[in-house]
Amino acid sequence: MASQNRAEKMEETRRKLIAAGRKAFADKGFAAASMDELTAQAGLTRGALYHNFGDKRGLMAAVVDQIDTAMATKAQAAGQEAGGGWAGLLAEGAAYIEMALEPEVQRIVLLDGPAVLGDPAQWPSQNRCLQATIETLLALEAEGLIKPVDIEALARLLNGVALNAAVWVAASEDAPATLPKALAAFECLASGVLKTAPPPAGETS
Amino acid sequence: MASQNRAEKMEETRRKLIAAGRKAFADKGFAAASMDELTAQAGLTRGALYHNFGDKRGLMAAVVDQIDTAMATKAQAAGQEAGGGWAGLLAEGAAYIEMALEPEVQRIVLLDGPAVLGDPAQWPSQNRCLQATIETLLALEAEGLIKPVDIEALARLLNGVALNAAVWVAASEDAPATLPKALAAFECLASGVLKTAPPPAGETS
DNA sequence: GAATTGACATACGAAGTGTATGTGGATTAA
DNA sequence: TTAATCCACATACACTTCGTATGTCAATTC
Numbered sequence: 001m002a003s004q005n006r007a008e009k010m011e012e013t014r015r016k017l018i019a020a021g022r023k024a025f026a027d028k029g030f031a032a033a034s035m036d037e038l039t040a041q042a043g044l045t046r047g048a049l050y051h052n053f054g055d056k057r058g059l060m061a062a063v064v065d066q067i068d069t070a071m072a073t074k075a076q077a078a079g080q081e082a083g084g085g086w087a088g089l090l091a092e093g094a095a096y097i098e099m100a101l102e103p104e105v106q107r108i109v110l111l112d113g114p115a116v117l118g119d120p121a122q123w124p125s126q127n128r129c130l131q132a133t134i135e136t137l138l139a140l141e142a143e144g145l146i147k148p149v150d151i152e153a154l155a156r157l158l159n160g161v162a163l164n165a166a167v168w169v170a171a172s173e174d175a176p177a178t179l180p181k182a183l184a185a186f187e188c189l190a191s192g193v194l195k196t197a198p199p200p201a202g203e204t205s
Numbered sequence: 206m207a208s209q210n211r212a213e214k215m216e217e218t219r220r221k222l223i224a225a226g227r228k229a230f231a232d233k234g235f236a237a238a239s240m241d242e243l244t245a246q247a248g249l250t251r252g253a254l255y256h257n258f259g260d261k262r263g264l265m266a267a268v269v270d271q272i273d274t275a276m277a278t279k280a281q282a283a284g285q286e287a288g289g290g291w292a293g294l295l296a297e298g299a300a301y302i303e304m305a306l307e308p309e310v311q312r313i314v315l316l317d318g319p320a321v322l323g324d325p326a327q328w329p330s331q332n333r334c335l336q337a338t339i340e341t342l343l344a345l346e347a348e349g350l351i352k353p354v355d356i357e358a359l360a361r362l363l364n365g366v367a368l369n370a371a372v373w374v375a376a377s378e379d380a381p382a383t384l385p386k387a388l389a390a391f392e393c394l395a396s397g398v399l400k401t402a403p404p405p406a407g408e409t410s
Numbered sequence: 411g412a413a414t415t416g417a418c419a420t421a422c423g424a425a426g427t428g429t430a431t432g433t434g435g436a437t438t439a440a
Numbered sequence: 441t442t443a444a445t446c447c448a449c450a451t452a453c454a455c456t457t458c459g460t461a462t463g464t465c466a467a468t469t470c
Contacts, residue, residue: 115320153390160369171324185358192397
């Protein structure tokens with residue numbers, strides 16, 4: 001059984017390294033994570049790492065992309081589930097905020113990621129997520145609901161607000177108590193994009 | 206002349222080390238900055254560094270505090286110069302956005318700072334700045350101008366929006382063209398805190 | 411002016427990254 | 441089937457860097 005060919009086996013080592021990277025980077029942070037330990041824990045050596053990912057940053061990029069892509073997908077799904085439009089925008093933001101409560105997300109994506117890989121706005125995964133927000137905003141604009149402001153700028157800042165809210169909640173002493181405050185403040189700021197007062201909750205468009 | 210006593214001399218070495226730290230951390234980033242080079246450039250050795258700041262992070266903390274304190278002071282001044290109130294809040298945000306165009310601020314405070322020192326909201330300097338925003342918001346609340354939302358949450362997210370806008374502008378290809386878009390989007394989101402439409406520009410309260 | 415303190419330099423050890431080279435199993439071709 | 445080749449990964453090495461432990465000399469104190 002399972003007579004893996006070379007390509008399949010290489011895929012498996014990549015998966016093992018990324019998984020070990022997620023754990024090590026989340027537990028110790030990027031700088032303190034030893035590639036010797038990390039690879040040994042995956043049953044490999046640094047040789048495998050440098051062959052597959054080039055260097056330590058390469059593994060970090062792969063790890064960040066995996067987590068961030070999952071986040072974008074989940075947020076987009078939340079937005080569509082809420083029926084798009086204004087409610088969808090809020091749901092997207094709320095989904096981001098809640099996801100960033102996970103320590104793995106906070107440490108790898110929010111703290112070390114930008115320092116190691118540079119501005120998140122340049123990451124491919126973040127661009128995907130940004131695109132989703134832009135589309136939601138364009139739909140709202142088509143309905144004439146929002147103010148005449150540059151859409152890309154709005155989308156970027158909205159995502160930024162959500163991430164900031166998330167970091168705050170995550171760092172707070174009593175996260176469950178802080179979460180609703182953060183969500184309310186997020187909705188408050190987000191409503192600034194609307195020409196008129198937001199519709200009551202539960203309305204689709 | 207200038208017969209410095211020990212305390213004065215020690216202050217000078219601290220200043221020299223912090224200055225060299227600012228330059229090295231801004232140019233190469235925290236991780237790539239060599240303490241050997243850095244101290245040599247200041248005409249000292251690592252001995253002085255570890256005696257004065259404990260370790261590499263200690264120097265980073267001192268550098269970040271210096272820059273961040275200057276930012277908070279400048280932003281607060283901009284807010285008061287604009288006459289406080291709603292205009293003051295916008296001026297504070299705009300000041301932040303413009304300051305973060307400096308590469309030194311971007312690299313040290315916005316990228317490496319959080320990764321090395323942890324959540325910026327916990328830094329003493331950031332707390333000072335946050336306090337300023339909170340006071341501005343409280344004044345607006347006293348006038349009955351803003352929605353009933355947790356003030357601290359609002360202040361944190363507002364500062365976050367400003368920082369995000371700054372990072373975006375700084376990373377953009379054509380910063381002068383992006384800046385007005387970012388400022389407009391910032392005003393747009395900030396206006397979400399108001400119960401009613403914002404007063405036209407130039408009004409004091 | 412002798413003793414002591416302390417600010418800083420020097421020397422050392424431990425760890426980690428990246429690269430250059432080696433190796434054994436899988437693939438290909440005759 | 442078997443010999444040649446390839447390549448994914450392991451091993452070994454060179455280099456840098458941090459943090460500490462120890463030394464030293466000038467400034468203060470008695």
